[in-house]
Amino acid sequence: MSAEPDLRIRHLSPAFRTFCGEGALDALPRELTRVGARRAVIICIPAVAAHAEAMGRVHEVLGERLVGQFDGVEEHSPLPSVERARAFLADHEADAVIAVGGGSSVVTARAATILLGEDRDVRQLCTRRESGRLVSPKLSAPKLPQWVVPSSPTTAYAKAGAAVLDPETGERLALYDPKSRAQGVVLDAGMALTAPPRLSWSAALNIFSMAVEGLQSRRVDPLADALLTHALRTVVTWLPQVLKDPDQAAPRLQLMLAAIMSGQGSDHSGGGLAQALSHAIGPRSSAPNGVVEALLLPHAMRFNANVVPDRLAAVAGYLGLADRSADGVIAEVERLLEVFEVPRRLQDIGVARESLAEVVAHAMDDWAITAGPRPPEEQDVRDLITGTW
Structure with missing residues (x-):
């Protein structure tokens, strides 16, 4: 028991x-x-x-x-x-x-x-x-x-x-x-309709990534989990509609409500590795921060998988997956990111290889990096960034 x-x-x-x-x-x-x-x-x-x-x-x-x-x-x-x-x-x-x-x-x-x-x-x-x-x-x-x-x-x-x-x-x-x-x-x-559809799309990727990372926190807070879970489901349901129906306000308002929930929920769960790395990479890329964070998300999940298997199993449940293994939920997140049209490599969004060392140094001084379930060493960050490039 x-x-x-x-x-x-x-x-x-x-x-x-x-x-x-x-x-x-x-x-x-x-x-x-x-x-x-x-x-x-x-x-x-x-x-x-x-x-x-x-x-x-x-x-x-x-x-x-x-x-x-x-x-x-x-x-x-x-x-x-x-x-x-x-x-x-x-x-x-x-x-x-x-x-x-x-x-x-x-x-x-x-x-x-x-x-x-x-x-x-x-x-x-x-x-x-x-x-x-x-x-x-x-x-x-x-x-x-x-x-x-x-x-x-x-x-x-x-x-x-x-x-x-x-x-x-x-x-x-x-x-x-x-x-x-x-x-x-x-x-x-x-x-809400003044923003170009691609801007609303890229911003919503931050909501998704922050919800997924928040749900991997070691902190047990059912109130925060409820906010993050509904934010996650809202993005999965409504994000594709922003590009399909760019003249409709309802999908955008739904995502704005999800943004509140993800922002408030992650206040209690803390940030995460993908968030910290996106802060350092974003200004050195050609992509919005939400896209950068989503691109990094599966790699951050793999880094954390061994220390929070129960939390990843819960995320799988929230997404309605039968396979609740770490590999199963990460594969589903990767599938969703493909549906959301997220690039796969840092070089695809204009990140120069020679900037990676600077990215690692700045990421290690980002507050969000302290909140993940497995705080990384500098070499861990270097390996992850290099592998993602």
């Missing part, structure tokens, strides 16, 4: 409000009133700003509370653009932030809010290695309240961290502050 699982858990659910569907945008002014905010600033990417109809509806509901729009967000949230967003918030005396767009908008808004509140150099605020350990400094200053109006699905909605790219060194500087977590998300059908 198997032993009973240890159910001593600590599961804290941060306050987070979700509005979805017709009339969802009408929640924004009520939310601002709730926190007493009167000077909201939008932070978005230029491509979203160019959608006059969708952005016009956001402007209309915000009314005179909207005091400015920063549309200088860049892919991977490079530090110079984050600094410009911080200055924009300060110049407009913002008391609330609305991130509109995808992951880069969300991360840039969060990072700019942290830099504004702390008023210190980013390297004094970011996670760093001290005596062989990764340490995140406590950031105590108040932060502006934020909301997200997404154009694509991303697990970043629900997170409290932000990683910005230092273009001079190639490093990802990770900032973490629970006070910078968004108050909530507003899922609007019109805004």
Whole structure:
């Protein structure tokens, strides 16, 4: 008879409000009133700003509370653009932030809010290695309240961290502050349709990968597992529909809801090896981070298989597989990734072989690498990256 699982858990659910569907945008002014905010600033990417109809509806509901729009967000949230967003918030005396767009908008808004509140150099605020350990400094200053109006699905909605790219060194500087977590998300059908279908597709691959890695955690948390499991099933059901029916909002809204579940669930399970490696590889590739993470996922699963066979068997059950062996569930994930049209090799997405050593070094300093069920040594990462290339 198997032993009973240890159910001593600590599961804290941060306050987070979700509005979805017709009339969802009408929640924004009520939310601002709730926190007493009167000077909201939008932070978005230029491509979203160019959608006059969708952005016009956001402007209309915000009314005179909207005091400015920063549309200088860049892919991977490079530090110079984050600094410009911080200055924009300060110049407009913002008391609330609305991130509109995808992951880069969300991360840039969060990072700019942290830099504004702390008023210190980013390297004094970011996670760093001290005596062989990764340490995140406590950031105590108040932060502006934020909301997200997404154009694509991303697990970043629900997170409290932000990683910005230092273009001079190639490093990802990770900032973490629970006070910078968004108050909530507003899922609007019109805004969801502004994203190119391939962008929604690539973003959803991050949801899938994060759910699968979260479900391999050594932590036993049925509440987190429930969120991750439904996120996984939602992606499997709805992701193919995004490319088949690009003019339909329903598949995109379903994936946005899955993004919330995967983001919240993985807050409790932790990240994983594929996530950490994708952070290091993404800026050195021609593919979005979601594609990179999905490409790496089966390789990370094989690396972890011997230490979490029971967790992989559970993933097989969630996917409805008769074969619950590690090989069986990894083969099914590979089949799904083929259905999702994910490339198989790093060289297929523009990663240069000479950049692999730099990737390994940066991955070892990524916070997510500490959360996997089998923390890798540097040689393990080097072997995995080389084998995937």
